[in-house]
Amino acid sequence: MSEPDAIPASDPFTTFNAWFADACAAEPNDPNAMALATATPGGVPSVRMVLLKGHGRDGFVFYTNADSRKGVEIRANPQAALLFHWKSLRRQVRIEGSLTEVMPAEADAYFHSRAFVSQVGSAASDQSRPLDGRETYLARVEAVRERYEDAGEVPRPAHWTGFRLTPRAIEFWCDRPNRLHERRRFLRAETGDEGWATTLLYP
Incomplete structure (x- = not known):
């Protein structure tokens, strides 16, 4: 039996934009809050909440003190994962990819x-x-x-900057009755173009 609001198999950025707009309309506090997971070069993980401050096809942007624990870990091991959990909508989005620092002008503009x-x-x-x-x-x-x-x-302090996560994987999750949840994962094509491979996952 098909479900009318099934996660689309098309462009993941379009789906993210739609879900994020829904969250901005429905979530009572900080719909742009996301968990950011980083790790040391030795693989010791840490996670904390940060705020999404920009997003598009080039990636997902947040700002921080680069001398903080997360900043030090990012510069030593620029791989990270993001998790949005919109509880009132019973939806989650997981994003994995590499991090690059934003240009100084972009950091200046947001800081001010x-x-x-x-x-x-x-x-x-x-x-x-x-x-x-x-x-x-x-x-x-x-x-x-x-x-x-x-x-x-x-x-703007020199150590205060932003990072952009360029996704190589995006996974959408939505609640279904009786815990028959729906998950769809997108993987960026290895050729580096805008193509994405997608598949459903067992919940």
Whole structure:
């Protein structure tokens, strides 16, 4: 028996765009939240939530402190996996691929699109480093705020940048009654063109 909302076997970017639009309309908080999994060159994994800040056929973009744990792991082993879980829609998307750093102009543009307080918080943070007390961080935040308040923006720190994941695999999952879930996986053609091979997977 066919299902009217079966996962399309056509272009995965079109399906992602449609699902992401649905999530933006339905999810109460952060529909662009995604789990980002990285690993050391020795294969020790770590995972955390980040926010998707751009997407298209060239990849999926997020921003971070490159001196953080994830930034260090990305630069040492630029392979990663993303997971979107839209609970209210009972859908998931898994994406795997390689990471490249965005151009400085792109990082500058996004950094200065953020609220001034968010710029201050990023500039004041040694992300992932030990902190002796929250008061220390708040004092640094206040110092940075006072320094740049008249300018209305903070220079983007050199270590604050973005990364673009270029997908080699995209998998869509949706809930079905009685746990008869549906999964469809897309693999980019080895020729490096825009072609994708696709198959259903057992749930």
